[in-house]
Amino acid sequence: MAGKSAKFEVFLTEGAEQDLEAIHNHIAEFDCMTNANHVLDGLMDIVNNLSIFPERGSYPRELVNLGIKEYRQTFFKPYRVIYRVIGSKVVIYLIADGRRDMQSVLARRLLGT
Numbered sequence: 152m153a154g155k156s157a158k159f160e161v162f163l164t165e166g167a168e169q170d171l172e173a174i175h176n177h178i179a180e181f182d183c184m185t186n187a188n189h190v191l192d193g194l195m196d197i198v199n200n201l202s203i204f205p206e207r208g209s210y211p212r213e214l215v216n217l218g219i220k221e222y223r224q225t226f227f228k229p230y231r232v233i234y235r236v237i238g239s240k241v242v243i244y245l246i247a248d249g250r251r252d253m254q255s256v257l258a259r260r261l262l263g264t
Contacts, residue, residue, distance in 0.1 A: 161202050161241045170246040193227045205241045213254045
């Protein structure tokens with residue numbers, strides 16, 4: 152199919168920006184700067200790709216189990232990027248290691264509990 156894909160504007164919440172910084176700092180401190188930069192680049196590629204294909208993400212099962220289907224997720228393993236499509240905008244709310252207790256993390260960040 153020829154033609155230009157619709158572009159969505161991608162926004163990171165303050166929390167998501169802090170998540171990126173914390174992930175980068177943690178890897179730099181406990182592994183090495185090269186790996187920290189690699190993970191940051193990979194996560195930013197995921198973020199940038201959401202401007203073209205935001206509907207591609209799946210629904211987080213932790214939220215679906217609560218009847219919430221307004222958020223989506225995509226992965227840069229083991230990291231999960233949780234976002235919402237609002238009109239022509241993509242708002243990223245959370246970037247977290249998927250090995251964490253995601254039920255608690257999602258409840259705190261998205262549901263304010």
